[in-house]
Amino acid sequence: MRLRYLFSKALEAAESGYIKQTQQKELIIDRFSMTPHQYWVAIGKGMERPYTGKYWFNQEVGTYHCAHCEQSLFSFGAKFKSPNGYASFFNHIKNSIKIEDSNIKEQKDVKCKCCDSFVGKVYFDGPPPTFIRYSINSCALNLKVKEFNKDPYAARIEKKRSKVPKEREF
Numbered sequence: 001m002r003l004r005y006l007f008s009k010a011l012e013a014a015e016s017g018y019i020k021q022t023q024q025k026e027l028i029i030d031r032f033s034m035t036p037h038q039y040w041v042a043i044g045k046g047m048e049r050p051y052t053g054k055y056w057f058n059q060e061v062g063t064y065h066c067a068h069c070e071q072s073l074f075s076f077g078a079k080f081k082s083p084n085g086y087a088s089f090f091n092h093i094k095n096s097i098k099i100e101d102s103n104i105k106e107q108k109d110v111k112c113k114c115c116d117s118f119v120g121k122v123y124f125d126g127p128p129p130t131f132i133r134y135s136i137n138s139c140a141l142n143l144k145v146k147e148f149n150k151d152p153y154a155a156r157i158e159k160k161r162s163k164v165p166k167e168r169e170f
Contacts, residue, residue: 034068038139042068042117045109046137050085053138058087062145069115070142073097074134080127086135090126110134 031039040046050056055064064074064087073096074089082088099122100109107121119140126133 035139038067041137041139045118047086047121047135048137048139052085053087055087055136055138055141055143056085057081058143060143060145062143063093064089064136064141064143066112066115066117066119067140067142068117069112071096071112071114072144073112073119073141074136076146082133082135084133084135086120087138087141088126089134089136090130090132092134110136112140 034042037048041048058079061076063072063076065072072093074092078089078091080088080090096113097119098111098113100111102109102121107123110119110122111117112119117140118137120134120136123133123135124131
């Protein structure tokens, strides 16, 4: 009797708008838009072989985005060289990833918060700022390289050169 009363009160609260209903997110990843390896990593929670990814030793400045939904996950400033053979970061962009429990005690799974695809693993033996190491699959990332502006000093020198009159030929 008590359980029925509590259930009816919960239904009344949901109908009146006091309780917000959560929407069930589905994994919306187009299987045919990726390679079989990318699909195996995103859905099957696989890890690529160490030292085979394209970003494990990348030195280009930019932002790393999810390969499936293009949400920004990591910045170049948080990347560090790790001997494990994966792209390693010590910090992520706020509200971009979610961490779930794994079947292994020392590690946890990292998923994209937007499309819920598997991105990599997180360990708690990283460098000093956070002591966290995100080991991320390169096939789950896209790098958007930061475009640098021209040096303002060099632009001023070019302007001055264009104002100098050219020598006349006789």
